[in-house]
Amino acid sequence: MTVTEPATARDAAAVVEAVLADLPDHRGVVVDSPPGAGKSTLVVRAAGHLAATGEPLMIIAQTNEQVDDLIVRMAAEHPGVPLGRLSAADYSVPRRVMGKASIGTKLPDLGDPAVVVATADKWAWAGDRTWPWAIVDEAYQMRSDKLLRIAGLFDRALFVGDPGQLDPFSIVDGDRWAGLSWDPLQSAVAVLLRHNPGLPVHRLPVSWRLPASAAPVVSEAFYPYTGFRAGTLPGERRLSFAAGGMRTAYDRALEEAAVSGWALYELPNRHTVRTDAEAVQAVAVLAARLLQRAPVAHSERGEHPVTADRVAIGAAHRDQVAAIQAAGVPEGVTVDTANRLQGREYDVTIILHPLSGRRDATAFHLESGRLCVLTSRHRHACVVVARAGIPELLDAHPSAEPVRLNVPVKFPDGWEANQAVLAHLAAHRVEAAPLR
Amino acid sequence: MSTLAALARLRAVHTGAAQRLATVRHCHLSERPMVLIPLRLAGEAAAPLAAMAGTDPARPRLLVVPQPRDRDLRFAFAAELAEILLPYIEGLQKATETVERRGAEPFERCVDAPQVIVPNRSAVAFVQLLGRSTRFRRAEGEYAVHPSVPVLGRWLTFLAQRAQYPGSASLLAATEAMSLHWATGQSALEDANLASLMGWIDPPPGMTGAEAAREAEDPLVWPPAGPATDPGFDSEVLAPAIRAYAETRSDRAAARVGEAVRSQLEPTWRLMWRAVGLLGALPAGPGVAARWEGDRASFTGFAAQLAEGGPPQPKRDGAVGAASRLARMERAQASYDAQRAYDDPLVMAGHRLTGEAFTGTVLAADPDHAEGEGRGRKLRPLLTVRTSDPVRLAAGTRLGTPERRGQQAEVVEITGGHVTLKIVKGMGRGRTASPGSVPEVGERVCYAALTDEYQPPASLPAPEDTPWTHGGPPPEHVPAVEEPDEEEWA
Numbered sequence: 001m002t003v004t005e006p007a008t009a010r011d012a013a014a015v016v017e018a019v020l021a022d023l024p025d026h027r028g029v030v031v032d033s034p035p036g037a038g039k040s041t042l043v044v045r046a047a048g049h050l051a052a053t054g055e056p057l058m059i060i061a062q063t064n065e066q067v068d069d070l071i072v073r074m075a076a077e078h079p080g081v082p083l084g085r086l087s088a089a090d091y092s093v094p095r096r097v098m099g100k101a102s103i104g105t106k107l108p109d110l111g112d113p114a115v116v117v118a119t120a121d122k123w124a125w126a127g128d129r130t131w132p133w134a135i136v137d138e139a140y141q142m143r144s145d146k147l148l149r150i151a152g153l154f155d156r157a158l159f160v161g162d163p164g165q166l167d168p169f170s171i172v173d174g175d176r177w178a179g180l181s182w183d184p185l186q187s188a189v190a191v192l193l194r195h196n197p198g199l200p201v202h203r204l205p206v207s208w209r210l211p212a213s214a215a216p217v218v219s220e221a222f223y224p225y226t227g228f229r230a231g232t233l234p235g236e237r238r239l240s241f242a243a244g245g246m247r248t249a250y251d252r253a254l255e256e257a258a259v260s261g262w263a264l265y266e267l268p269n270r271h272t273v274r275t276d277a278e279a280v281q282a283v284a285v286l287a288a289r290l291l292q293r294a295p296v297a298h299s300e301r302g303e304h305p306v307t308a309d310r311v312a313i314g315a316a317h318r319d320q321v322a323a324i325q326a327a328g329v330p331e332g333v334t335v336d337t338a339n340r341l342q343g344r345e346y347d348v349t350i351i352l353h354p355l356s357g358r359r360d361a362t363a364f365h366l367e368s369g370r371l372c373v374l375t376s377r378h379r380h381a382c383v384v385v386a387r388a389g390i391p392e393l394l395d396a397h398p399s400a401e402p403v404r405l406n407v408p409v410k411f412p413d414g415w416e417a418n419q420a421v422l423a424h425l426a427a428h429r430v431e432a433a434p435l436r
Numbered sequence: 437m438s439t440l441a442a443l444a445r446l447r448a449v450h451t452g453a454a455q456r457l458a459t460v461r462h463c464h465l466s467e468r469p470m471v472l473i474p475l476r477l478a479g480e481a482a483a484p485l486a487a488m489a490g491t492d493p494a495r496p497r498l499l500v501v502p503q504p505r506d507r508d509l510r511f512a513f514a515a516e517l518a519e520i521l522l523p524y525i526e527g528l529q530k531a532t533e534t535v536e537r538r539g540a541e542p543f544e545r546c547v548d549a550p551q552v553i554v555p556n557r558s559a560v561a562f563v564q565l566l567g568r569s570t571r572f573r574r575a576e577g578e579y580a581v582h583p584s585v586p587v588l589g590r591w592l593t594f595l596a597q598r599a600q601y602p603g604s605a606s607l608l609a610a611t612e613a614m615s616l617h618w619a620t621g622q623s624a625l626e627d628a629n630l631a632s633l634m635g636w637i638d639p640p641p642g643m644t645g646a647e648a649a650r651e652a653e654d655p656l657v658w659p660p661a662g663p664a665t666d667p668g669f670d671s672e673v674l675a676p677a678i679r680a681y682a683e684t685r686s687d688r689a690a691a692r693v694g695e696a697v698r699s700q701l702e703p704t705w706r707l708m709w710r711a712v713g714l715l716g717a718l719p720a721g722p723g724v725a726a727r728w729e730g731d732r733a734s735f736t737g738f739a740a741q742l743a744e745g746g747p748p749q750p751k752r753d754g755a756v757g758a759a760s761r762l763a764r765m766e767r768a769q770a771s772y773d774a775q776r777a778y779d780d781p782l783v784m785a786g787h788r789l790t791g792e793a794f795t796g797t798v799l800a801a802d803p804d805h806a807e808g809e810g811r812g813r814k815l816r817p818l819l820t821v822r823t824s825d826p827v828r829l830a831a832g833t834r835l836g837t838p839e840r841r842g843q844q845a846e847v848v849e850i851t852g853g854h855v856t857l858k859i860v861k862g863m864g865r866g867r868t869a870s871p872g873s874v875p876e877v878g879e880r881v882c883y884a885a886l887t888d889e890y891q892p893p894a895s896l897p898a899p900e901d902t903p904w905t906h907g908g909p910p911p912e913h914v915p916a917v918e919e920p921d922e923e924e925w926a
Contacts, residue, residue, distance in 0.1 A: 121894070151906065176753070177758050
């Protein structure tokens, strides 16, 4: 425990109190939460607070996994509050949820629990009972047409989410709605605030997940006007290796990451297909070597060995994820796309840079949320694998998206955010070993 | 660009000839399509300069606006275009068929629908703008136009909106239809030039595709397919002709503008019909007819709406309208992607390369395999398939198969070239699988993580129940009788 931590914790607690105080006075309250700033804690806390008033509460999450996570946390924090979970017919109950909530496919099957949790998709089928209160979790990930389908179910709502993460998307071109305040491709929060500009917006000020080495980088690149700070001081989080290395480029990259929190493992400049075999191989070898070195994490929670389940590998595309898995990743290491890593937390992450080896920088690859998710999942260190030449690629591809009338300018700009992250990584560059 | 498309382009560069990207045609081609080539005045968003239109390659109709800045002439042009387009559309409304539906009232559907083919994507956008500028006009009061003009505007808007639906063929851009089936050795941007695209695909005798495409870059030989005209033509030929007309307003001067634009349109007219011929020579894929049914149903519905005197399409969608249109478009996109893959082994090959699909031989089959006990017993035939494809599917992924449409299987496990599947749908309801529904050992099968199964979305609120998060109910529109009929050239 350090001297400044109580102050940081006090700031964060003050925001939570302000949110709870605002709830009865407004139709909607929005809470922006940077990565790892205690969003789930806030949701659980607010749920307990609302349940204590005796009025029924609905909680809307975006994926089944998020629903299950919320139920587990609610059951632990508020054991006295009866919970219900609405689910699809083919949902198989995970062990961790068993016995913690009544589970059913229709509201009447649940009995009458104080809090009912379900995905937005499931709520859209829940019938026309209305609820005095709702909490919308991961509201920036929710597309506004989903909110339209369920907004009639509640009178007042608390919207919680991370504005820096990936925007919702569609497989079709939505240009015809660009500029409309109810553009169905916006996030739920965007449409809510455009129609109700007077609603209070709170911001959680402290990231408990990101170490002091990462919080300023992520904050400056992706949250330029609504910054946040780390909950820990420099040096408070450390990573050490119990097993010695062999001075290979892989070892040097891992050691750089252990010392500074970041490493850029840089392969030679080359245009490649999306599943760049060398980059994929490098990612897989780095993951294996990391675990061979028996890493130990030192943090405010004490000391613990970093096991495979505390390591994640992230990439932009599903075929890259599949290729990395096929390249042989140690058992238990998570490998997934940025979309699916949203909201999750690990000790160490290894990521394949979305622009690595590309010949062009499309809007998809420049989307700031993608890089933000990938670079903000770790508590200790993040190793980025990329081909050289990305800054030059960015310089050759300034954002050229058409500017549309009435579309609010979005910050941060993906191009700028990418440059900011690369500029920081340049100081932690380790050149890849030449391939045999 | 998929790996397969990149390979096809490299091959095109190497051989100098366009490469096929599809073994079948993926868009409907009407027996009597209408080709429409609109031209626009440079520097104006929606000022028509000329159009060539018709259903007979030998008899194109040329429409000209000798002074495109004159708005009366613009709407006279629209009335002339209506004379060509509306009889074509109305002729197709006469023959209908009765469609029986399970669990719903049968309905009438036109046996054919209009198909308008324009050169490129910009022409589609121009059709939309022309519809936007004409559909709110009125036949009486100030600035009255011919009664056919607002009707034309609604049909043009209908066609332009259909063009946003994936898989619709009501309004086709020739360059897009051709690029769907052939890969050239030039960039996608260059493919938007109809002349050079056709040069690659169908070069004149004695020339390679690359040479023909290079020749097509000369605007004197191959004038642009519109709607924008060649700047050299604009300043040297068109501007003096329009100026002469503006000064004299004589028929001779009008004819001079007409001859000038005819020289720009005729080469494209011939190209368009060559493109139609090449597309028509491809056999239609099985899914094409089903998608055209959607176009026909939509056409029938809109014709009925128009006959009932419904209002013109709104300028923009309301909150509920936008969400429901998005849901329909997403569904159309998903089923278009799936149908194309199931209809065409070459499209499926692209999915096999990304690991979302695989082809292999059945090594073992257990057609009587079941899960659960007693009343909960479910038939789940098991299959093991040997494949050399780079399969990248997670256990539990739902798969479909082109050999047995409607069947669904689930990945159980994948171990080094062997994929184990269980069939979960489409094998009959009995205790044993219906004959032929489970592949036999030795059979060659293909499975893909693509499905065109329709899952109805949850219902949307009525527009008058739009919730507070989306701005509340829209204000009711009360058209004022004396509303000033102001022009908006948006």
